[in-house]
Each structure stands twice: as structure tokens, then as C-alpha cells.
Amino acid sequence: MREPPVTGGRSPDLRDYETSNCPVAGAMDILGEKWTLLVLRDLFAGVRRFDEMQARLGAPRALLSKRLRRLEDAGIVQRVAYREPGARARHEYRLTDKGKDLNTILVALKEWGDRWVNAPGRAPTDLVDRETGAPVRLALVRGGDGREVTARDLRMVPGPGAIPKRQA
């Protein structure tokens, strides 16, 4: 039996389910190491070579090497060999589809950082529509009609993979 809810408990209550298969935990398991998300930020910004990345990040080379390998093992990044005419072989790092799909995470972090960390109105980058140049932002939209909803309209409910805790 749980304590009486201090604040109006939702029902069904998410706290009655396991956290072992939490997707946030799964994501952070790969992305949560130091430097990793900054590596990805740079990859999204078009940085593809080891040294340039290292110079921008200021991270220890050994660490960067380790992170890139981890991302490669996770299928987020692909090491691609190439050779410019007359130059010696090199290789670069590229985002896979799985890696490109991290875009919204980066955008969410950027937007929050812009709102709460940096000086207001001083964002170092803007997201715009490639065609029109109109600003682009992240929003919660409702399936079906694609209408935008606010965070307050949002509700989390147990999904198909929810695992109830024993002794419910």
C-alpha cells in the first residue's frame, strides 16, 4: 500500500510500473557519458574529423576516441574512409539514421539552454526552415490532426510495454 498521495495522484499511476525498461534510461546509457552529446552536437554542425572535433571540444583525445568508438558500436556514427585526390587516406565520422534521429534531443537541449542558461535573446544559433527562413521550434503535437498541445495538456499513461510492479 502506498502513502496517501500528497498531491492529487493521477490514475493510473506511473509509479506502479517498473523502470527497468525505461527508454530515457536506455538513451542515457548511451548518451549520458561526458562529452558524448557535445560530440553529437558537433557532428550535426558538420564537423567530421577527429582533430577538428577535438579542438572544438577541448576534450582529451583519448576520451574523444573512446566516445566515438562507443557511438560507432551503438550504430549512431559511422566511420567512413575516403581519399582526396593526391592526399593520403583519411576517414571521417558520419551520423547514421539512428544518429540523425537524435536531432530532437539536441534541439530540446538547445532550446532549454537558450531559455534558461544563456542571456535572453542571445542564442548563438537559430533554427530556420531551409526554404522560407522562418524560425522552427520543437512542439508537442497531437496525432491525427497535428494540432499543437501544451505541456499541461499532456498526460503519461502506461503503454504496451509497461511492466506492473508486484504487490500492486
Add this chain to the structure above:
Amino acid sequence: MREPPVTGGRSPDLRDYETSNCPVAGAMDILGEKWTLLVLRDLFAGVRRFDEMQARLGAPRALLSKRLRRLEDAGIVQRVAYREPGARARHEYRLTDKGKDLNTILVALKEWGDRWVNAPGRAPTDLVDRETGAPVRLALVRGGDGREVTARDLRMVPGPGAIPKRQA
């Protein structure tokens, strides 16, 4: 002078700007320590008391204490004292507005984790509209008309706070 772009360089190139004021780095500076985002996940799920959080996370108590203090110092979480009638005083942790605004980051992590980490179609939680019950997801929308755009339509350009690198 930079190396000739291996892949078609955008222009203006984001790599010509400083990373010192990067909002992603700013956000990760606060959120990037181990356990922190999982603590926030639990707070969003309605967990407010220390011991319950500790039990769900499995994190060392000392660590959890440290993380909560850090979040409190950052203005993301607020320690609130309360007393149930006839019980002794306690206190709980609540998200501030700054904390609630982390919602999209958590949702982005969740969605990516659901797509790439867990078994397909087995998400432990679903996001739905509180009124209609329709599924809700994160999307990139264009300012003005609020139309959804794809990641491919997206472009990052230097913003008002961009700091050019010397020797451009």
C-alpha cells in the same frame, strides 16, 4: 583557411563560431551528471519523496542527495516542507517552472529510446492528450503557420548571440 569541405559545406558555416556559449553545453553542464536526468524523469512521473526516488533509482543515497541539491541550486527543483495532519513535518521535491520546461528534453529522450533502444511497439509509457486521449508526439514546427517540418527541412544558422572565431 579551412580544409576544402568534404561534403557540401553550408553557408554560413556554424563551425566558424565559438562554442563557448553553446546552450547544449550549458544544459549538459547541469543535467549531464549521472542520475540527474533519471531523477527528473521520476519527478515528472510524480515521485516527490527522497526514499521513493532512491528506491526506484537504486542510486546511492549520498549521490541522490547531491544531485537534488545541485538541481535545487540550479533552480530546477524546489524543496517544499509540508506536514500532513497528525504526522510530523516532511518535505518533498517539486519542479519549478524552469524544471517543468525540461519536459521536451525528457520526451525527446523517451521517443528516441522507444524507437532505437527498446523492443519496437513496447514503449512502457505513452503520451496522450489529457482531453481526447489522442497520442502526442514531439515535432518540429514552423513559426507563424505552425506547420510541421521534417529534420531535412531544418537549417541551423548563426543567431544573435553567435561569436565569430578570430582569423575568419
Add this chain to the structure above:
DNA sequence: CAGTATCCGGTGCGATACTG
């Protein structure tokens, strides 16, 4: 219940230096 304090072995990080 809600922490803080202490210890201790392991891991991760950062700085530097070296190699192909």
C-alpha cells in the same frame, strides 16, 4: 522517513607524451 558521514575499491577524467 530523510537524509549526512565515512570508508574503500574501482572507474572515469584530464594532462601529457608518444606513434603511425
Add this chain to the structure above:
DNA sequence: CAGTATCGCACCGGATACTG
């Protein structure tokens, strides 16, 4: 240019115990 090797130190994780 693209890493690997090494080394001290800080921090983490886990256990245990103590305080209010």
C-alpha cells in the same frame, strides 16, 4: 592528421552507520 599509452587524481558506487 589520427589516434594510443600512461599516470595521478577525483569522483562514483556500495556498504554501513549515525542523526534528526
